[in-house]
Amino acid sequence: MSTTVQDAPRAQSAATSTTFRTFATVFAIATPVIYTACEMQNWPLFTYHPGTNDVNLGWAPAVRNQGPAMHWYGWTATTLLASGVLGILATLLPQHVVRKIPLALVWIVPLAVIPILIYALRFFWRW
Amino acid sequence: MGLVPDFILDFIDVSTFWTILFTFHALLAVALLGALTHQAASVLMPVRQVVGAGGAGFVTRFRAVHGPGYAVAVCVLWIITFFFGAWIYTKYRMYVRIPIEQQGFWKTQGVFELKEHLAVIGLGLLPIYWLFWKDARNPDYESARKWLTVLLAAMVWFMFLAGHIVNNVRGFGS
Numbered sequence: 001m002s003t004t005v006q007d008a009p010r011a012q013s014a015a016t017s018t019t020f021r022t023f024a025t026v027f028a029i030a031t032p033v034i035y036t037a038c039e040m041q042n043w044p045l046f047t048y049h050p051g052t053n054d055v056n057l058g059w060a061p062a063v064r065n066q067g068p069a070m071h072w073y074g075w076t077a078t079t080l081l082a083s084g085v086l087g088i089l090a091t092l093l094p095q096h097v098v099r100k101i102p103l104a105l106v107w108i109v110p111l112a113v114i115p116i117l118i119y120a121l122r123f124f125w126r127w
Numbered sequence: 128m129g130l131v132p133d134f135i136l137d138f139i140d141v142s143t144f145w146t147i148l149f150t151f152h153a154l155l156a157v158a159l160l161g162a163l164t165h166q167a168a169s170v171l172m173p174v175r176q177v178v179g180a181g182g183a184g185f186v187t188r189f190r191a192v193h194g195p196g197y198a199v200a201v202c203v204l205w206i207i208t209f210f211f212g213a214w215i216y217t218k219y220r221m222y223v224r225i226p227i228e229q230q231g232f233w234k235t236q237g238v239f240e241l242k243e244h245l246a247v248i249g250l251g252l253l254p255i256y257w258l259f260w261k262d263a264r265n266p267d268y269e270s271a272r273k274w275l276t277v278l279l280a281a282m283v284w285f286m287f288l289a290g291h292i293v294n295n296v297r298g299f300g301s
Contacts, residue, residue, distance in 0.1 A: 031251025
């Protein structure tokens with residue numbers, strides 16, 4: 001019971017912390033942009049080969065007769081890492097600068113990248 | 128497939144393991160879909176008065192949920208569903224996508240690729256989503272919270288239906 005009582009103010013404190021707000025805002029805006037760049041430019045942090053369970057750092061092609069190469073895990077890792085770093089760096093900025101970031105961008109940017117991602121998948125939209 | 132822990136295979140076979148994992152993934156997705164749909168309805172059509180025991184219709188009750196109460200559950204469900212989905216993805220890439228390609232179901236595959244993209248983007252939105260709902264009385268967050276919740280709900284609906292379509296094309300029993 002005492003844990004619950006202590007956790008509530010802690011959660012409230014994190015929710016109202018300007019540092020966390022800055023991190024979360026920049027993280028939310030950066031994630032769709034970086035992920036889209038990773039997908040379109042093919043920048044995986046690593047490549048996974050499910051047929052052999054091998055992992056290569058960075059981009060690697062499929063190995064002949066050893067199944068496909070998976071880059072999605074690597075794109076995800078690149079995105080979360082880069083967005084996390086940007087979020088942390090943003091917390092070092094002065095508050096008056098951070099306050100100028102419109103909060104609406106946290107939903108407008110992800111919405112805006114969806115048509116770009118659909119376009120990037122144009123190979124599949126065929127009859 | 129090396130992504131199945133060996134100790135589990137002492138009790139169940141590989142096929143049963145993937146079936147259980149996929150079923151849990153699907154059930155968690157249903158829970159996430161329900162939670163976000165309720166929350167999105169509550170921000171799009173907020174109920175101005177407390178709903179009593181009688182008098183309110185189904186739609187009113189559907190949207191009369193306490194939004195902040197769903198925030199942590201949505202974050203946890205998204206993360207666990209994502210983790211299970213990422214795990215199943217290895218199996219999909221080897222045993223589902225290749226036959227789909229061979230049969231020429233390109234649009235089905237494209238829809239699934241988009242689902243994977245949205246799952247990652249949604250993951251990046253969770254910290255700010257959590258903050259918006261935990262500090263729900265902050266009027267600065269009202270508009271962004273509303274549209275972010277609606278966007279996440281729409282993404283989950285798309286991902287759920289895309290997964291369902293792929294399962295119909297080549298899921299259980301194929």
